[in-house]
Amino acid sequence: MSLLASVFLTRHQQMEISMNDDHKLKTAVLAELAFEPSVSADHIGVTAEAGVVTLSGHVESYWQKSAAERAAGRVKGVRAIAEEIEVRLPGGVRHGDDAIAAAALERLFWDVSIPKDAVKVRVQEGFVTLTGQVEWHYQHDEAARAIRSLAGVIGIANQITVKQRPDTSKIQADIGHALHRSWLSNDHVKVTATNGEVHLSGTVESWLDRNMATTTAWRAAGTTSVVNDIRVD
Numbered sequence: 001m002s003l004l005a006s007v008f009l010t011r012h013q014q015m016e017i018s019m020n021d022d023h024k025l026k027t028a029v030l031a032e033l034a035f036e037p038s039v040s041a042d043h044i045g046v047t048a049e050a051g052v053v054t055l056s057g058h059v060e061s062y063w064q065k066s067a068a069e070r071a072a073g074r075v076k077g078v079r080a081i082a083e084e085i086e087v088r089l090p091g092g093v094r095h096g097d098d099a100i101a102a103a104a105l106e107r108l109f110w111d112v113s114i115p116k117d118a119v120k121v122r123v124q125e126g127f128v129t130l131t132g133q134v135e136w137h138y139q140h141d142e143a144a145r146a147i148r149s150l151a152g153v154i155g156i157a158n159q160i161t162v163k164q165r166p167d168t169s170k171i172q173a174d175i176g177h178a179l180h181r182s183w184l185s186n187d188h189v190k191v192t193a194t195n196g197e198v199h200l201s202g203t204v205e206s207w208l209d210r211n212m213a214t215t216t217a218w219r220a221a222g223t224t225s226v227v228n229d230i231r232v233d
Contacts, residue, residue: 021077022048022049022050023048024077025048025051025053025075025077025078026046026047026048026053028075028076028077029046029048029053029071029072029075029078030046032071032072032074032075033046033068033071033072035071036067036068036071038063038064038067039059039064039067039068039071040059040060040064041068043057043058043059044056044057044058044059044068044085045057046072050079051077051078051079051080051232052079052080052081052082053072053075053078053080053081053082054081054082054083054084055068055069055072055081055082055083055084055085056084056085057085057086058085058086058087058088059085059086059087059088060087060088060089060090061087061089061149061151061153062087062148062149062153062154062155062156063148063149065083065085065087066148068083068085069081069083069085073207073208073211074208075207076206077206078206078207078232079207079231079232080207080232081207087153087154087155089126089152089154094152095126095151095152097123097124097125097126098123099152100123100126100128100150100152100153101121101122101123101128103147103150104121104123104128104146104147104150105121107146107147107150108121108143108146108147111142111143111146113138113139113142114134114139114142114143114146115134115135115139118132118133118134118139119131119132119134119143119160120132121147125154126152126153126154126155127153127154127155127156127157128147128153128155128156128157129156129157129159130143130144130147130156130157130158130159130160131159131160132160132161133160133161133162133163134160134161134162134163135162135163136162137162137218137219137223138218138219139160140158140160140161140162141158141218143158143160144156144158161224162223162224163224164195164196164222164224165196165221165222168193168195168196168222170221170222171193171196171198171220171221171222171223172191172192172193172198174220174221175191175193175198175216175217175220175223176191178216178219178220179191179213179216182212182216188202188203188204189201189202189203189204189213189230190202191217193223195224196222196223196224196225197224197225197227198217198220198223198225198226198227199226199227199229200213200214200217200226200227200228200229200230201229201230202230202231203230203231203232203233204230204231204232204233205232205233206232207232209232210228210230210232213228213230214226214228
């Protein structure tokens with residue numbers, strides 16, 4: 001066998017292995033979507049290529065759209081997710097923007113984790129935009145979670161900002177210690193912070209670990225933004 005034929009055969013074998021891995025990952029994601037009780041996966045399509053999973057199709061609520069993305073992220077081997085699912089409300093379910101806005105404000109009012117009157121709501125054709133300022137990022141996230149399951153919501157733009165704190169010198173060390181407590185060593189994840197802006201880099205073994213690093217960074221007092229450039233290997 002010539003050297004050229006040998007190289008071609010090796011590349012062909014690599015392609016077959018890659019295609020087989022993609023098929024296994026796609027099958028695993030489909031199984032996880034079918035297993036997730038909060039998702040009706042009948043109209044969700046999945047493709048996988050080199051660990052990047054694309055979700056397409058449509059669901060009946062924004063809640064299911066979010067749940068589908070979380071379910072896919074739980075699967076081992078997922079390195080990134082491209083989420084292209086469309087929300088198509090059932091034919092008999094229609095709510096005016098004013099009704100959705102009123103319901104959203106009521107949810108926020110009754111949620112004790114969100115400061116009163118800190119979040120403003122705007123609704124246009126079922127798409128909700130949240131603005132305002134809070135002290136902590138978990139309050140930013142909770143505001144979106146509070147209204148995610150409201151009937152009639154087809155999407156959420158969370159533009160709430162986190163208040164910057166004057167002393168951010170401890171952010172980098174605090175995040176590093178927290179990641180170490182979560183079994184992510186400093187040898188794998190690097191943290192840099194400037195005036196509340198946190199940058200994460202390095203490698204981890206799963207999409208869940210990558211998301212956990214982001215969540216950990218946001219828990220630090222003074223974090224105002226997080227850029228996650230961690231690779232999944």
